[in-house]
Amino acid sequence: MKITGIELRRIAMPLVAPFRTSFGTETARDVLLVRVVTPEAEGWGECVAMSEPLYSPEYVDGAAEAMRRFLIPALPDQADAQAAGRALAPFKGHRMAKAALETAVLDAQLRARGESLAAYLGAVADRVPCGVSIGIMGSIPELLDTVEGYLAQGYIRIKLKIQPGWDVAPVRAVRERFGPELPLQVDANAAYTLADAPHLARLDAFDLLLIEQPLADDDIVQHAALARRITTPICLDESIESAEHAAAAITLGACSIINVKPGRVGGYLEARRIHDLARAHGVALWCGGMLETGIGRAANVALAALPGFTLPGDTSASRRYFATDITPPFELNDGHLDVPTGPGIGVDPVPDILDEVTTSVEWITR
């Protein structure tokens, strides 16, 4: 497949409400979209790097620079996704940038031959159950109202962002208000240390599905130590950037669950490797989110339909984040999202909407 050119497009997407985590508050999403053009088809990829390097070392300006300066020039003249992945591998890190580029190549490749991403990855479901991630709120009453609103929309699992000072009390309040049957989990985004183990053990009383990334990204050994001191299952997010990391974490007993984000691990091919590895070891998976537009969401929903994804993901409806998505919106149907069935990622941006939110376009001829 000959790549004739690549478009880097920046868009600005206001969020419907500020999203607060232990590392910061977001009010808008600055997104880098990649469009790969070939004679047979075009393909789209969404870079999930954020404006600032707070979730991970990557940030959106840096991802654009890595693409234009190193990654795009390294692509072979004739490239499928596997060849693209091999060509990008020598460059250290920059997994979110690589993932966006590789996904755009893969999307073009699959569109050219009329195959859906879900079928290509090995999906076994035609719809996936959806959870919702709820940011840190100003007060417990505000939190309870927010949870109630999402449950009314049909979300079947609630995830609360936590940090020191906002952990046991909000979890207790949600558990007491909505009962023991509510599938409930928490995400600390690396806000604690192993010294907090006795405090984190207080969450064991609330029968959580999991606690996500309680300790720092590079604390895989400490996560294994924490796993011996609390009964709530540990799920890793930020720590897992590759199948090798997943293998190490599983071997050490650092997690029993992995949140898979294709951008964080360098793309859907690596995400599938992690899937196969985790499934072989009985480690449960679910698909996380990075406040994606419909472009990234479509591909995530395809991944979440693989058989190892046994827990509801953060693959929420478009309107959880955006009043107007750049694709036809993903909508909840009985707590589920339908897996796109069209060729490639199965969705396209709506041109007028895309133009409205575009802040810059850069065309790179090959």
Ligand SMILES: [Mg+2]
């Ligand atoms: Mg997380």
